[in-house]
Amino acid sequence: MLDADVQYFIELARHRSMAQAADDLAVSQSTLSRAIQRLEARFGVELVERTSRGVALTDAGNRLIARLESAASHLQDAQHELLDIARGRRGMVRVAVGHTVSSPVVRALVPRLRKERPAANLVLDAWYNHQIIPKVMNAEYEFGVCVIPDSLPAGLQARTLLRDHLVPVVRKGHPLARQRSPVAVHLLEYPWVGAGRRVLSGPGLQALFVAAGVDPPVHAVVCSSLETAIDAVRSSDCLCFAPDWLVHENIGLGAGLSIVRVPGFALPRVLGILTRREGHLSPLTLRARELVVEALSAVEARLRARER
Numbered sequence: 001m002l003d004a005d006v007q008y009f010i011e012l013a014r015h016r017s018m019a020q021a022a023d024d025l026a027v028s029q030s031t032l033s034r035a036i037q038r039l040e041a042r043f044g045v046e047l048v049e050r051t052s053r054g055v056a057l058t059d060a061g062n063r064l065i066a067r068l069e070s071a072a073s074h075l076q077d078a079q080h081e082l083l084d085i086a087r088g089r090r091g092m093v094r095v096a097v098g099h100t101v102s103s104p105v106v107r108a109l110v111p112r113l114r115k116e117r118p119a120a121n122l123v124l125d126a127w128y129n130h131q132i133i134p135k136v137m138n139a140e141y142e143f144g145v146c147v148i149p150d151s152l153p154a155g156l157q158a159r160t161l162l163r164d165h166l167v168p169v170v171r172k173g174h175p176l177a178r179q180r181s182p183v184a185v186h187l188l189e190y191p192w193v194g195a196g197r198r199v200l201s202g203p204g205l206q207a208l209f210v211a212a213g214v215d216p217p218v219h220a221v222v223c224s225s226l227e228t229a230i231d232a233v234r235s236s237d238c239l240c241f242a243p244d245w246l247v248h249e250n251i252g253l254g255a256g257l258s259i260v261r262v263p264g265f266a267l268p269r270v271l272g273i274l275t276r277r278e279g280h281l282s283p284l285t286l287r288a289r290e291l292v293v294e295a296l297s298a299v300e301a302r303l304r305a306r307e308r
Contacts, residue, residue, distance in 0.1 A: 006068060008035040009047065013065040017054040091284040094123040096132045098146035099226040100243050101162075101271055101296070103252045105145050108295035113288055120284055126225060128195070136274050142285040144274040145292055147201065152274075159273045161296035164303065165266040166201055166241040169257045171234045177258035184212035184262060191220035193229045193240040204267050205241055212264055227253060241267070245303045271296065 012021040012032065022029045040047050047061035057065060093113075097105045106124060113122060127135065132144040137153055148158045168187055170176050176186060187209075195202065206216040221238060223229040229240045230253050239260065246254035273289060275281065281289070 005035040005039050005042075008032050009039055010065065010068055010072065012036065012048065012055060013057055013061065015054075016056065091117065091119075091282060092121040092123065093282070093285045093288045094125075094141040095288065095292075096125055096127055096135050096141040096144040096146070098129045098132060098144075098271070099126050100147075100166075100246070101145055102126050102226075103246065103254075104295045104299055105292055107252075108291045109288055112291055116287065117284060122288070129201075132274065136276065139276065139279065142275070142279070142281060143289055145296075146271065146274065148270045148272050148274070155277055156274055157277050159275075159293070160270055161273065161293060162245070162271040162300045162303070163268065164271065165244045165268050166205065167244045167247075167266050168239050168260040168262060169230075169233065169242045169247055170237070170239050170260055172256050172258050174237060174258065176239070176260045182260055182262050184209065184214045184265070187239065187260065187262060187265070188214060188217055191236075191238045192217040193221040193223060193232045193238045194219045195223060195229070201241075201267060201269065208265050208267060212262075230257065233257070243269075245299050248303065248306060249299070 008021070008025060008027075011025055012018065015021040015024065018029050018032060022032045025032065036048060043060070043064070045060040046058050047064060048055050048057055050056075095105065095109070102124075109122060109124065113120065123141075125141070127146075129146040129149075132141075132146045133149070133153070133156065135141055136144040137155055148160060152158060170190075174190075176182055176190065179186065194205075209216040221229075221232050223232065226242065230242065232238055233240050234256055242254070242257065244259060244266070246252075247257045247259050248254070273292060275289075
């Protein structure tokens with residue numbers, strides 16, 4: 001742990017007032033002042049200066065507090081991690097994941113995190129992308145994995161991991177899968193499955209049809225998840241939009257599907273991880289995030305390799 005003089009300096013830097021810092025620390029102002037003097041003697045520089053409004057940090061003081069706050073944060077994380085180990089590696093991480101990217105996230109977290117932290121609790125909930133943003137913002141989840149919108153609330157930050165396209169897909173053996181050079185009107189010859197305008201990409205997908213000079217299809221089947229939509233596609237002549245990498249991977253949800261390659265029918269997306277800017281991430285959460293980054297980065301690498 002940080003020694004007492006250092007902790008006193010951190011409190012003083014936070015309050016910028018001898019009286020308030022001393023009150024919070026439950027010590028006298030003279031005790032606090034002597035602690036600061038000892039630190040200044042140790043480092044050989046002045047760290048604070050008194051002003052009419054209280055206390056201001058010198059340039060050296062600002063440099064020191066930046067280092068100390070970082071050190072305190074690392075020590076706190078280490079303490080949480082050691083407590084996890086002492087308690088049998090317990091802990092909980094809550095992850096909100098978009099329907100279209102849930103497959104690699106589940107495969108990344110469930111086997112490895114469970115093996116590394118057998119006593120930990122993992123909460124994985126699938127939501128539409130527009131639902132994930134406020135849930136992460138309100139700290140209902142430690143982080144979200146979803147489509148990154150063009151603009152984010154000021155309290156959130158994003159890390160881009162994967163750039164993909166939503167493309168029309170059908171079951172293998174579907175007439176459209178065998179058709180040479182299909183065009184937009186061919187897509188309207190069969191029923192569609194989808195989530196309608198409830199999804200973030202809904203207007204963009206409809207705009208693809210408008211740009212091609214045809215009316216967007218009315219969904220014959222409306223589903224609440226990609227898994228349900230793909231099950232419907234696999235068992236019928238219906239179409240739906242799905243991520244291109246999912247079909248290329250040919251495992252899990254993507255198995256047994258074919259892309260219908262129609263010019264202009266590929267909606268680009270940017271996917272990644274959303275976290276709160278000021279949110280504390282436990283060691284368990286950081287490890288979960290690291291596993292997700294590895295998994296989606298690998299998908300991105302394979303997708304880019306196919307394009308070369």
